[in-house]
Amino acid sequence: MKKKLISIILSVILTASMILTGCGGNDSPTSGNGSSGEAAENKTEEKSKDSAAGKEVVRVVVPGISEEATIDPISGIEKKGLGDFEAFLEEQIPEYDINLVSIPWDGWIQKMETLVTSGEVDVGFYTNQEAVPGWYQDLTEYLNKDEEVNFDNLNQLFIDPAVFYTKYNSFNYPESTGQVFGLPMTMASNIIVYDKKLFEDWGIEEPTENTTFTELVDLAEKMTGKNPVTGLTNYGGYLFSTWMEWYAISYDAVKTYESDTMLLSDMDTDEYVEYIKDSPEVLNYFTDMIRLVDCCPEGVATGSGNEKFFTEDNDIAINFDTNNVGANYMKYIYAQDDKMTERFIPLMVPTGKNGMEGFPEFFRFSITKAAKNPDAAWEVIKKLTTTPEIVDYYLTNYAQDKVTALADTSKISMMDYEINKKRHDYQIKAMFVTDDYWFWRTPLQSVNNQILSKQLTADAAREEFYKGVSDWVNNTKAQLGQ
Numbered sequence: 001m002k003k004k005l006i007s008i009i010l011s012v013i014l015t016a017s018m019i020l021t022g023c024g025g026n027d028s029p030t031s032g033n034g035s036s037g038e039a040a041e042n043k044t045e046e047k048s049k050d051s052a053a054g055k056e057v058v059r060v061v062v063p064g065i066s067e068e069a070t071i072d073p074i075s076g077i078e079k080k081g082l083g084d085f086e087a088f089l090e091e092q093i094p095e096y097d098i099n100l101v102s103i104p105w106d107g108w109i110q111k112m113e114t115l116v117t118s119g120e121v122d123v124g125f126y127t128n129q130e131a132v133p134g135w136y137q138d139l140t141e142y143l144n145k146d147e148e149v150n151f152d153n154l155n156q157l158f159i160d161p162a163v164f165y166t167k168y169n170s171f172n173y174p175e176s177t178g179q180v181f182g183l184p185m186t187m188a189s190n191i192i193v194y195d196k197k198l199f200e201d202w203g204i205e206e207p208t209e210n211t212t213f214t215e216l217v218d219l220a221e222k223m224t225g226k227n228p229v230t231g232l233t234n235y236g237g238y239l240f241s242t243w244m245e246w247y248a249i250s251y252d253a254v255k256t257y258e259s260d261t262m263l264l265s266d267m268d269t270d271e272y273v274e275y276i277k278d279s280p281e282v283l284n285y286f287t288d289m290i291r292l293v294d295c296c297p298e299g300v301a302t303g304s305g306n307e308k309f310f311t312e313d314n315d316i317a318i319n320f321d322t323n324n325v326g327a328n329y330m331k332y333i334y335a336q337d338d339k340m341t342e343r344f345i346p347l348m349v350p351t352g353k354n355g356m357e358g359f360p361e362f363f364r365f366s367i368t369k370a371a372k373n374p375d376a377a378w379e380v381i382k383k384l385t386t387t388p389e390i391v392d393y394y395l396t397n398y399a400q401d402k403v404t405a406l407a408d409t410s411k412i413s414m415m416d417y418e419i420n421k422k423r424h425d426y427q428i429k430a431m432f433v434t435d436d437y438w439f440w441r442t443p444l445q446s447v448n449n450q451i452l453s454k455q456l457t458a459d460a461a462r463e464e465f466y467k468g469v470s471d472w473v474n475n476t477k478a479q480l481g482q
Contacts, residue, residue: 075335119370136366182364189423190322236295240321251285252352327401443468
């Protein structure tokens with residue numbers, strides 16, 4: 001059966017927290033020529049034989065994979081098409097008839113929900129969506145009894161932060177606290193990228209692994225203005241709204257949270273809400289974000305102004321748009337473009353005093369509530385997430401900006417690159433670990449958008465952030481009857 005990308009008319013409007021920006025892939029496919037369509041057609045006869053032989057069909061959704069193979073315009077690397085991936089999976093998991101369905105990354109959360117709730121797939125996909133208790137089955141029973149993948153060996157299979165985040169914790173669904181809705185396949189590991197040449201032009205010493213976020217903003221201010229060598233205008237930094245809120249962790253402006261119940265009525269609001277009003281860390285975060293916006297091109301509020309980055313004419317010293325810059329940078333790494341990678345240098349996102357940073361985003365596979373055969377779906381999920389060859393194939397072709405969540409990386413070819421080893425290890429050491437982050441993240445996004453458009457002072461931003469968090473907590477408690 002020739003697979004086609006499915007276009008779905010959204011019939012369900014998600015809550016605001018479900019459509020938060022910053023969840024999902026940004027390595028969208030481009031058009032190109034390839035053989036995956038032919039590969040899919042060539043599988044038709046084999047799949048008919050499989051069905052006749054009684055193989056269980058397992059329908060698996062995988063976002064962002066083109067029907068045909070594509071050529072990335074930056075790296076020149078071919079990405080296999082949907083049919084190629086399906087054929088590969090059937091070699092790796094011969095016990096089942098794998099039926100792949102793909103959806104575009106654009107609006108993927110809404111499309112995924114529609115697929116799952118309409119019963120069109122057995123194995124679904126999610127990253128940080130809070131509403132998954134309504135989509136997927138709890139895997140606890142499987143993990144209690146399975147001999148190959150279970151609670152006793154999860155820490156041997158996956159890195160510690162990945163194991164921590166297998167347990168679901170959300171203020172919105174306290175009744176689902178501690179349940180497991182998916183196993184991780186890959187994870188985000190975001191970077192900042194700076195232009196070595198502009199640092200040389202300005203005579204500024206380059207940042208190091210110990211450089212704090214405030215010090216990066218200091219450097220950006222020093223390189224905003226007329227380049228002393230070229231005479232052209234330079235901008236010290238560039239920001240983007242998506243994932244910008246995670247930089248608050250580098251300032252210790254938000255706190256980790258632990259709860260056995262995930263009931264907001266149990267929250268110490270003095271500790272987790274009221275502190276915002278007078279917090280020097282929160283004020284410092286907003287102060288630096290405002291300073292950084294002043295170092296950016298005028299179009300930063302609308303997501304424009306960085307078009308010259310990764311070109312000879314680049315005019316931005318430090319690109320803080322971790323949502324996009326890292327994905328493109330990794331393409332130059334894989335293309336072995338020394339000219340670009342020697343000029344543009346990656347930085348891990350600085351940690352705060354608590355040693356944490358970043359966006360804890362894992363790409364997980366799950367059993368849908370409408371799965372025709374949940375046991376078969378579980379077996380496929382186990383293979384998808386713990387078989388190094390499958391993880392490597394997925395990373396190489398479809399998630400080149402991500403890294404593996406596996407603890408043992410010896411069979412992952414993407415880990416041959418030193419930067420990926422560094423990103424993987426950094427996530428183990430520095431990933432932000434907390435039981436819930438929606439209650440501050442949603443309000444902070446709104447405030448940051450106003451900062452990007454230069455509407456707020458730092459004091460006003462802190463006040464708006466406090467109001468947003470307080471309203472979120474009180475409204476959610478009221479909705480849940482707490």
